[in-house]
Amino acid sequence: MKNVAVFGATGSIGTSALDVIARHPDRFRASVLSAHRNVEALAELCARHQPDLAIIADAALENALASALKSRGLRTQAAAGESALEQAAAGTQCDVVLAAIVGAAGLRSTLAAAHAGKRLLLANKEAAVMAGPLLRAALGQGGGELVPVDSEHNALFQCLPDSHDELHRRGGVRKLWLTASGGPFRGRTRAQLHDITPDQACAHPNWRMGRKISVDSATLMNKGLEVIEAQVLFGVDADAIEVVVHPQSMVHSLVEYVDGSFLAQLGQPDMRTAIAHALAWPERIEAGVARLDPRKLASLDFEAPDEETFRCLALAREAMHAGGDAPALLNAANEIAVAAFLAGTLPFLAIPDVIEAVLNELPPSPVVNVETLLERDLTARSVSRRIIGQQC
Numbered sequence: 497m498k499n500v501a502v503f504g505a506t507g508s509i510g511t512s513a514l515d516v517i518a519r520h521p522d523r524f525r526a527s528v529l530s531a532h533r534n535v536e537a538l539a540e541l542c543a544r545h546q547p548d549l550a551i552i553a554d555a556a557l558e559n560a561l562a563s564a565l566k567s568r569g570l571r572t573q574a575a576a577g578e579s580a581l582e583q584a585a586a587g588t589q590c591d592v593v594l595a596a597i598v599g600a601a602g603l604r605s606t607l608a609a610a611h612a613g614k615r616l617l618l619a620n621k622e623a624a625v626m627a628g629p630l631l632r633a634a635l636g637q638g639g640g641e642l643v644p645v646d647s648e649h650n651a652l653f654q655c656l657p658d659s660h661d662e663l664h665r666r667g668g669v670r671k672l673w674l675t676a677s678g679g680p681f682r683g684r685t686r687a688q689l690h691d692i693t694p695d696q697a698c699a700h701p702n703w704r705m706g707r708k709i710s711v712d713s714a715t716l717m718n719k720g721l722e723v724i725e726a727q728v729l730f731g732v733d734a735d736a737i738e739v740v741v742h743p744q745s746m747v748h749s750l751v752e753y754v755d756g757s758f759l760a761q762l763g764q765p766d767m768r769t770a771i772a773h774a775l776a777w778p779e780r781i782e783a784g785v786a787r788l789d790p791r792k793l794a795s796l797d798f799e800a801p802d803e804e805t806f807r808c809l810a811l812a813r814e815a816m817h818a819g820g821d822a823p824a825l826l827n828a829a830n831e832i833a834v835a836a837f838l839a840g841t842l843p844f845l846a847i848p849d850v851i852e853a854v855l856n857e858l859p860p861s862p863v864v865n866v867e868t869l870l871e872r873d874l875t876a877r878s879v880s881r882r883i884i885g886q887q888c
């Protein structure tokens with residue numbers, strides 16, 4: 497029996513993970529659940545899954561959470577704040593940590609799980625983007641294993657041999673090909689993107705996801721973050737990572753080998769496949785996902801991404817090549833710009849402008865430790881807010 501901490505339990509990934517866990521009560525138990533401010537949803541999940549511990553990240557809501565648990569007659573303990581997440585990630589109440597908090601807010605708990613040698617199921621791509629060198633060092637020190645949950649990286653993980661580091665060193669892998677759906681605005685010109693609303697940007701054609709990642713998918717920043725994530729997770733050269741648009745979202749990514757072989761992973765666009773794989777690896781378990789019938793796949797299309805219209809992908813590549821903490825600055829600027837767009841105070845097309853201006857203003861510094869990295873993250877956020885204020 498594995499005890500699983502589900503961080504970001506109230507979100508899209510968190511609820512999908514709880515669905516998979518509940519299908520296997522003989523193998524997995526949700527022992528720790530967390531949310532940011534959504535006390536009622538967290539308490540409801542506690543009533544259903546009976547964890548030992550529930551954590552509300554906003555420390556001001558600890559009493560509200562304790563009351564909500566008590567009023568439901570639950571024995572689940574209440575805790576609050578980022579430090580409670582870090583302690584739980586490293587503590588004895590879990591063997592496995594699903595990092596599914598959105599954004600930089602998930603960084604410390606992700607690093608804590610890696611340091612503690614837990615099996616880390618990584619959905620929180622922003623943590624890998626911000627702190628690649630720190631995450632790799634923490635995994636090395638902790639000796640645990642990371643299994644990617646992001647569907648593209650989970651697909652690459654499945655298509656690479658277990659000893660993939662060794663294979664890279666021997667030169668067996670030529671390229672990692674990340675597939676991208678192209679988002680809701682694939683094929684549109686810049687002129688057609690002027691009046692995009694948050695709801696239009698969040699209406700993804702294939703995936704049901706939280707609002708931040710949905711906007712990232714619409715700008716192609718999601719693919720940019722994933723290119724950086726792939727470099728961190730698989731240790732390949734930046735130039736060995738390619739992006740190909742595949743609108744059906746059935747092929748989740750491909751590995752190209754030097755002998756001309758391509759290995760791809762296919763499946764429904766349902767995150768429960770990647771979550772079930774990451775939970776059970778190297779075994780396989782039922783995920784509750786509708787079966788894919790290859791006879792009914794009418795066509796699988798592939799095309800090059802339009803990086804001139806969707807500039808965020810190119811900006812992410814530039815940050816990756818710049819190195820140091822440039823990916824963290826890119827991520828911070830993106831989080832602020834996306835929040836402003838969702839709040840209706842920044843046009844869709846201005847998101848890359850803000851990110852580019854921040855990267856131009858702040859030259860990269862080396863990544864030394866999490867404290868200095870988070871200071872830089874804060875600086876990038878305040879520069880982003882200033883730039884957005886000037887634009888509006």
Ligand SMILES: NC(=O)c1ccc[n+]([C@@H]2O[C@H](COP(=O)([O-])OP(=O)(O)OC[C@H]3O[C@@H](n4cnc5c(N)ncnc54)[C@H](OP(=O)(O)O)[C@@H]3O)[C@@H](O)[C@H]2O)c1
Binds near residue numbers: 602645
């Ligand atoms: N959704 C997908 O299909 C998908 C696929 C691949 C990767 N991912 C990645 O997985 C992560 C989660 O995405 P999602 O779509 O599940 O997001 P989501 O639906 O917006 O859920 C986010 C979760 O994080 C919590 N949270 C938000 N801000 C927080 C903070 N400051 N401190 C602590 N917890 C906080 C939320 O709690 P409240 O409910 O209280 O706000 C919620 O539980 C992201 O990094 C995303 O890029 C998602």
